[in-house]
Each structure stands twice: as structure tokens, then as C-alpha cells.
Amino acid sequence: MVMQSLAGLPAFLTYFCVSIVASIAYLFIYTRVTAHDEFKLLEQNLPGPAIALGLSLLGFAIPLASAIAHSASVLDCAIWAVIALVIQIVVYFIVRIPVSNFAQRMEQGEIAPAIWLGLASLSAGVLNAACMTY
Numbered sequence: 465m466v467m468q469s470l471a472g473l474p475a476f477l478t479y480f481c482v483s484i485v486a487s488i489a490y491l492f493i494y495t496r497v498t499a500h501d502e503f504k505l506l507e508q509n510l511p512g513p514a515i516a517l518g519l520s521l522l523g524f525a526i527p528l529a530s531a532i533a534h535s536a537s538v539l540d541c542a543i544w545a546v547i548a549l550v551i552q553i554v555v556y557f558i559v560r561i562p563v564s565n566f567a568q569r570m571e572q573g574e575i576a577p578a579i580w581l582g583l584a585s586l587s588a589g590v591l592n593a594a595c596m597t598y
Contacts, residue, residue: 486545490524499567512578519582523589530593555588
């Protein structure tokens, strides 16, 4: 009985490792693309970047979870992870359009732009995940 339960452990570990690597890659790329340095601002104890980055990571993780659940292989999952990453970056640039001085406002600790970015990122991630259920 226990051995049957553990039969899926190699696949679990493979997909879990892929998801961790994909999430680290997401954070690395996303924080290089944005006009502000999230980690520097987090060090300054500004809540806005934490809100925006955390929700954007969740907006990436939800479609990544969908890709894991629906992919035919690890490579298929990785391809969909890249698509999810690209969508989150596109959302970042779209969200900045109606907000003047977005990066400066984030650097000054304003919360409203961070909430707007974070929730838009989360919404895009939910829609992205739903569309991956081919």
C-alpha cells in the first residue's frame, strides 16, 4: 500500500523541482524587466513592491500549477511556464500605461499602484491558467 502511494514520488519531485526553478527564473527575469528594483525596495521595508511582486508571483504560479496538471511532459510544462512568464511581463507593461510615474510612485512607497499591478497580475494569471486547460 505504501509503495503504491510512493510510486508517483519521482514525477512529483521532477515537477516540483521544475516549478521551483521556473519560479526562481520568473523572479530573476521579472525583477530585471521592471523599472524599479523590487528587492532593494523590500530592503527599505516598502510594502508596495512586496504586494506587487508577491501577487505577480502568484499570478505566475497559478498558470504554472495548471501547466503541471495538464501538461503531457516536463518539456510541455516548461514551455507553458515560459508562456506564463511572458504574459506576466506583458501585463506589467500594460498596467503601467494608465498610471503616471509608475516606477517613481512604487519607489516612494505608494500602495495604490502596487495593488493595481498585483491584482492585474493575479487576474491575468487566473485567466492564463483557465486557458491552459486544453
